[in-house]
Amino acid sequence: MPRYPHILFDLDGTLIDSAPAILASFRDAFAQTGIAPARTIDDSVIGPPLNETLQLLAGSDDPALIARLAEAFKASYDSEGYKATAAYPGVGELLATLAGAGLTLSIATNKRLHPTRLILDHLGWGGYFAQVYALDLFTPRLPNKAAMIARLLADQDIAREDAVYIGDRSEDGESADANGLPFVAVTWGYGSLNADEMRPGWQAAAQPAALAALLLAD
Template identity: 50%
Template sequence: MKKHLIFDLDGTLIDSAPSILHCFELAFRSTNTPLRMALGNEVIGPPLMETLKRLSGSEDAAVLNTLAAAFKQHYDSTGYQQSVVFDGVPAMLQQLKAEGYALYIATNKRFDPTEKIMAYLGWQDFFAGVYALDYFSPALKSKAHMIGRVVAEHDLKIQDCLYIGDRLEDGQSAEANLMDFVLVTWGYAGDVALRQPHWQCCDAVPDLPALVAGLCVDNAL
């Protein structure tokens, strides 16, 4: 039976794309660094330094660190407040919590702005744990490792857990931990056709609790 629901954040619970893309634009402009690719939703999701490498076309640590500092200055001060909650998400989280599920967040977003977003939205009481790659020391290298650490930190059983995210990487990270996965399509899923056939797919926020409940029944049979 699924008891523990682990959520991605960007593209799953919040639409952070406009604020993140704006802060990337400000970071490159303020440091006079040329952008090597267009800013679009496809750059949302991976860890910050990985995205900066793609956007700058550079592996130079000095360039990347300068860009990262500029991005953090903009995003961590006010940019994170521009994140938009997807319609129906607060009610959905409230319903799942009321039905007895333990909720967690495991995101590639840095922990500092993640924590600020939780406080800004008043979501602290929804979640039994909020995790990011840099929550751990040393920082973890992948979301797959992070999901594994969340399971270990709370002494969970894999068969009792479900990961919920909007990108193919989310599904692959769940797969690496032998964990069931739900792909939500209202975020930045991109080519949903590439999803694994055994992944569940959810097209509307209000439908998620029923889908999760159905998985619980199926797994109990």
């Protein structure tokens, strides 16, 4: 019997390579609004929530400006942009294997809920996940990933010793730590943690097959 019956996943950089689609829609948002980005729009900005990333790219936290950019981004990404999202090789097989073993899979992502569901359906993964949590799932919006994981565990009555969180960034590991969950860092995504960033107790998996073996171990 696997040690963790509940597997919680990050999405961007963990299960999917969403960078090309996201970056294209960021560039489109700045072009459509006529606002000049304050820094290069590249892979380094992938991961944080939308408004946080737009503030970084715009070099401003002006609410009206960020709102304009956010609406332009959503119009681009939620219509056609998200369709350029690709699954990392082997991830579809990973999810099928874990679900087939009777494990309960959930998503806990900084991505907005609407495009998250669009992408899962686009990739044919909607049936794999019992729960899909995003920061904007609730009103008021959840403040961060640690709070989102805590809410998921509480809502679904999941004991901490029965769950593990899988992600690709240090924020993911820190959010797992904040909830007393073990953390596995995947090293195939753009947020890959290097050896210096790994903390005591964190584990790493270099390929989906290796992650499956780790999660299915007794």
